[in-house]
Amino acid sequence: MKYFHLIWAALFRRKARTFLTLVSIIAAFLLFGMLDAVRAGFDQAGNSANGAERLQTGSKLSFIQTLPSSLEARIAQVPGVKEVTYANWFGGAYQDPHNQVFSFAVQPNYIDLYPEIEVSAEARKRFDETRTGALVGEKLAERFHWKVGDKIPMQSTIFPNREGSKNWTFDIAGIMYSRDKKSGGFYDQMFLLHWKYFDETTPYNQGDVGWYVTRVADVNQADRVAKAIDAISANSDHETRTQTEAAATASWMKQLADIGLIVTSIMGAVFFTLLLLSGNTMMQAVRERTNELAVLKTIGFSSHSVLAMVLAESVLLLLLGGVLGLLLAMLIVGGVHATMGGAVPMAPVDGGIWVHGLLLMIGVGLLVGALPAMRAMRLNIVDALAGR
């Protein structure tokens, strides 16, 4: 540590070069931070404590196949089931079919199973009392400028109503907030309507249910409960498949894209380039300073401390650029969250990513510093001073 000012001075011996290299390193770690946030976002999706105690039961045939609503009572009787609710995909869009909205037709107790969602008691009461009522997520309401009490038209891209028209009307009964703002999931983008209103209005759904959500009393019993639920309809014409929410989300994400592969290949290219670039800078820096290093050795610095100083210099360079880059990534990812809500699968740049990042900075720093540092260590004082 006592040589810190010496290392610092060496690093900024050529300000322009250090600055240019720093910008390259910042760019590399900015990319790293953002890509790792995406990767972590995909990994963590559905992986919450609440998600672990929720089971999703859908048709074994496919996710578009519906189930009879009579299953509700039978699932509720399975030992270990605390509460059960069901929902249908509504496929809503506002004004333009491109403005797709995550919209579900749900039982009133749906919200009870999702403690992540915060709804005021009064909004809840209004929703329960209004047949055409809807609960909308905070970010969604912001996006379309909806207020409580508004009567809004909504298209369904799947279900026409009795008159054969795709236009449905809803009364906004309340706003839903995400309890955990940071990893809010997409709860503040959701649109919930009454399943009863839905079922009565469209001729295409005759008492059918898209999927059931069950909360189990004990997380460790989840597997057994899932099997018991599937056993109810085994060998019928509506066999079911029950998974924990975490497993179901993970399988969706995996089908969406092999994120791991894409992220790893981009990072590979980025870090290879980075290695080359900062390695080159360090080489230049040491070559230029051959004289000074020889002087240091002459006045008594050991070969090993010269080695350590050059290594420290390159690690410091990487740390400076890397920390700035990750801070930038943190700002940008935060900005994305603020504007688009939890709809983008991007985890906040926090502890895990910082640890990865810092390890990478130190690793890359040692790697690129190794060659110049060896050179500096092996420097022969007489030759170096003579300029040979």
Next chain:
Amino acid sequence: MFLHSMMLFFSALVVLFVVVVGSWMLLTRQGHQAISVTMVGISTLRQRLGMSSVIVIGIAGVVAVLVALLSMGDGYRETLDKTGSADTAIVMRGASASEVMSVLDHDSATLIPQAAGIARDAQGRPIASPELVVAANLPIKGGSADDEGSVQLRGVGEQAFAVRPNLKIVEGRNFKPGLRELIVGKGAVRQFAGLEPGHDIRLGNQSWKVVGVFASGDAMDSEVWGDADVVADTYRRGSSRASVTVKLADPQAFDAFKAALESNPQLKVDVSTTLDYFSKQSEDMSKFLTVIGIVVGAIMAIGAIFGALNCMFAAVAARAREIATLRAIGFRGMPVVVAVMLETMLLALIGGLIGGLLAWLLFNGYSASTLAAGTVGKLSFELRVSAQLLWVGLLWALTIGFIGGLFPAVRAARLPVTTALREL
């Protein structure tokens, strides 16, 4: 569209640059000086091998990643665009965003083929194929036993082959009507386990036999086909269908066909050409992939620009005495600027070529898959590294080289002759 015009603009800039600089070098005295300074610079490149290779490899990395990411969006769009054509039309229930969301009752499905404008086969029957589209869960290849993915299952009749002439059975045979037999697209075979002909797979509590593999080179390759009536029975769809695809007598017949269906009070349907339908499906996703490619590419490009700046500043510093000598014996500033710029851009060009080649070797034809918008199955598509994309990559490389060379070049020309000559 915006990207396309950007590309044209940059291409025009490159041509202009080559013409102006080229004629200046060939026709003027300063230009001749620039040629000789450039030649000196290029001939000494070998002594600065480490430095030059940093520029080359850095830019190659940017171009390779950029081209690979852009080729993903292009391959996706191409696969869906190819699926449609202007002389076939698809009819779905009104207000349905995609086939899987559409339901046509039996009456509609029989009424639609009677409309005007449909081509007829040798027996005089209209070439129209009512089809049912559902999703099926199948085990993913290489995954654990519980790892299931979604595939689009299409229930078809014999006319399905007549409206898609490019679809051929490449292995095994077609399914027999009325039996639980399936034919599978070659993309689906790659994605899901147990789809080889001769295997039995389970859909729900029923067992189906895979009897053949088909190929069409488009989005259909990711589907699994069976007899429409048997699929409807398994999925409790009765006699309803999702869509009717028809072969039009000719592309001009579309308007008449559409008008005929929309004016029929018994029907509530949307009609579009399959070309329109499929290109609309690909729009959002390919835009999204392109944006990702450009964002990642841009961040990497910033890194590469600063890397190039760094190297060229060092190169200019190393040659300070040489450049000062040239200036002292009467060379003007401009030739020096041009020489440094050209040198950087040459390195950038080499980097761009290497990067493009790398992307082409590694990713052209690489198969990827995603859950496609508007379908319910995994759509597999191939990355397509086209000549146009390679050109885009080269344009990026040249731009990086231009910016990376500009400032060091100006510095070289401004170097005060006397101090530079004195410098060690």
